Amino acid sequence: VILVGDIDRGGVIASVAGTHLILPEEDRRMIVGYLINKFRGDVSLFDDGIKAIENFTGWRCFGVVPWLKAATRLPSEDSVVLERLASGEKRALKVAVPMLSRIANFDDLDPLKAEPQVEVVFVPPGQHLPEDAGLVVIPGSKSTIGDLLRFRENGWDRDLLAHRKRGGHVVGICGGFQMLGRVVRDPDSIEGSATETEGLGLLDVETVMEPEKTVRNVSARSLQFDLPLEGYEIHLGRTTGPDTQRASTVINGADDGAVSADGKVSGTYLHGLFSADAFRAKFLENLGVKGGGIDYRAEVERALDEIAAELETHLDCDAIFGLAR
Numbered sequence: 505v506i507l508v509g510d511i512d513r514g515g516v517i518a519s520v521a522g523t524h525l526i527l528p529e530e531d532r533r534m535i536v537g538y539l540i541n542k543f544r545g546d547v548s549l550f551d552d553g554i555k556a557i558e559n560f561t562g563w564r565c566f567g568v569v570p571w572l573k574a575a576t577r578l579p580s581e582d583s584v585v586l587e588r589l590a591s592g593e594k595r596a597l598k599v600a601v602p603m604l605s606r607i608a609n610f611d612d613l614d615p616l617k618a619e620p621q622v623e624v625v626f627v628p629p630g631q632h633l634p635e636d637a638g639l640v641v642i643p644g645s646k647s648t649i650g651d652l653l654r655f656r657e658n659g660w661d662r663d664l665l666a667h668r669k670r671g672g673h674v675v676g677i678c679g680g681f682q683m684l685g686r687v688v689r690d691p692d693s694i695e696g697s698a699t700e701t702e703g704l705g706l707l708d709v710e711t712v713m714e715p716e717k718t719v720r721n722v723s724a725r726s727l728q729f730d731l732p733l734e735g736y737e738i739h740l741g742r743t744t745g746p747d748t749q750r751a752s753t754v755i756n757g758a759d760d761g762a763v764s765a766d767g768k769v770s771g772t773y774l775h776g777l778f779s780a781d782a783f784r785a786k787f788l789e790n791l792g793v794k795g796g797g798i799d800y801r802a803e804v805e806r807a808l809d810e811i812a813a814e815l816e817t818h819l820d821c822d823a824i825f826g827l828a829r
Contacts, residue, residue, distance in 0.1 A: 505535045506566055506824070512542035517553050524561040536827060537564040539819060544571050547818075567819035574814075577618065577807035579611040596621040596793045600637035600667075602660050603628045604651040604679075609644040609738070612677055615778040615800045616641075621793050629654070633663035638791055639673045640664060642680030644775065648711070648741070649690060649701045652683045661704055673791060674706060674769045678739050681761060681771030685709040685743065694740060706769045707762050709745030716740075724755045724774050728763070729786040735776025743773075753777075 507523060509516040520538050527535075538557065543550060547568045554565045599616055603626050610626075617624045627633055633640060645651040655661060668674065676684040685703040690713040693699060703710070717740050724733040733753060745762070752761035752770045761772035778784050785797025815821070 506827075507535055507538040507563070509538060509540050510542055511540050511550075512544075512571070516540060517556055520557050520563075521560045524563070535563060537566050539566045540568045542571050543568050566824055569815065569818050572811050572814055574807040574810040577803060578811075579614050579804070595623040597623070597639065597788065597791055598634060598637045599624045599639045599641055600633045601626050601641050601643060602633065602655065602658070604643065604645050605629070605654050606646040606651050607643055608646045609678065609775050612643060612775055612778060613641060615784055618798060618800055618803055619784070619788065619793075619796050620798070621796065622788065627660075629658050633660055633667060635666070635670070637667065637672060639675065640667055642674070642676045642683055644677055644739075645679030645683075647695050648679040648682045648713075649688055649695050649698050651679065652688060652701055652703065653698070655683065655704070664704060664706070668706065668769070671768070675777075676707075676769075676771035677777060678737075678773055678775060681707075681773060682711040682741060682743060684769065684771050685711055685745065685762075687711075688741075689713065707745070707764060707771055708747040709743050709762050709771075711741045711743045713741045718773075720756075722755045722774065724753050724760070726753055726780075726783050726786075727751055727759075728767075728770075729783060729790075731780065731783045731786060733774060733777060733780045733783055735774045735779060737773050738775065739773055743771075 507520060509520045524532065540550065547570070550568055557563065558565065599622060601610070601613055601624060613624050616622050625634060625637070664674065674684065682688055683704055684707045686705055686708065687700060687703050687710045689700050689710065691699055692713065692715060694713045694715060718737045721736045724735065725731065726733055737755065743762070747762035747764060748759070750763040751759035752763050752772045753774055754760065755774060760774065761770060763770045779800060781797045781799055788796035
């Protein structure tokens with residue numbers, strides 16, 4: 505085991521030394537050394553820190569990794585990063601994403617964030633959805649009913665209705681799709697004590713939670729633009745109702761999702777919806793953004809290559825690979 509210390513949050517010397525101190529002896533023996541991550545500035549300034557850690561722990565340092573700008577172009581790993589996301593410069597389209605308390609799979613938004621003309625704004629609790637957003641995306645949730653209740657407590661339901669009256673578009677993904685319906689029912693109390701909760705009412709559908717969970721990779725197609733999609737499903741519940749007659753996608757040969765009568769509100773169970781470059785370009789063009797559809801996967805691969813080159817420069821890779829052998 506190599507322990508990784510994040511210096512960006514501060515107190516890394518105490519963190520590494522403290523970990524050494526509190527670990528059971530059996531676990532401590534598994535650790536062969538450590539490395540420091542996200543260092544800004546002149547690395548030689550941390551020489552004394554390395555000596556202090558070594559003197560206290562006896563562990564060797566395998567390297568000090570600088571702050572890697574290319575890492576911001578990788579898919580977001582967990583919701584911790586949402587604490588630090590901020591809106592950028594003015595762009596052709598602003599996409600507002602309410603930060604649900606149990607938000608899940610929010611890396612669905614990463615391809616949109618990578619588009620040069622798109623600004624994705626994650627809206628924290630207590631703040632209003634921006635009035636100049638052209639699109640609101642309600643992401644997945646680990647607890648649809650719980651997040652639906654919090655959605656109302658934040659007043660986002662009123663903001664969303666105002667957004668619709670201004671002609672704005674709305675996309676709900678997985679749990680976000682379920683919230684857009686008339687009602688969410690949980691007769692078996694799978695998510696909690698509430699067995700029925702009123703939805704946001706922007707789609708004429710209803711969802712019933714069921715014990716069996718759908719988890720699968722899928723092939724899919726956009727019905728609106730007749731373009732291929734790919735991604736995965738991971739959800740509880742079955743959604744039915746009149747608006748499902750206007751399906752948004754086809755997943756593994758079966759209709760999925762729903763679209764409002766005016767075409768401006770849609771929902772789907774497909775995670776990875778925006779990853780398909782041709783679909784994303786057409787989708788953005790429909791919202792007035794020309795020239796979208798960058799090669800998102802190629803951008804991720806380039807970022808990985810840049811990061812790998814930096815790591816080879818700053819880490820003792822021979823020693824690390826030697827441990828693996």
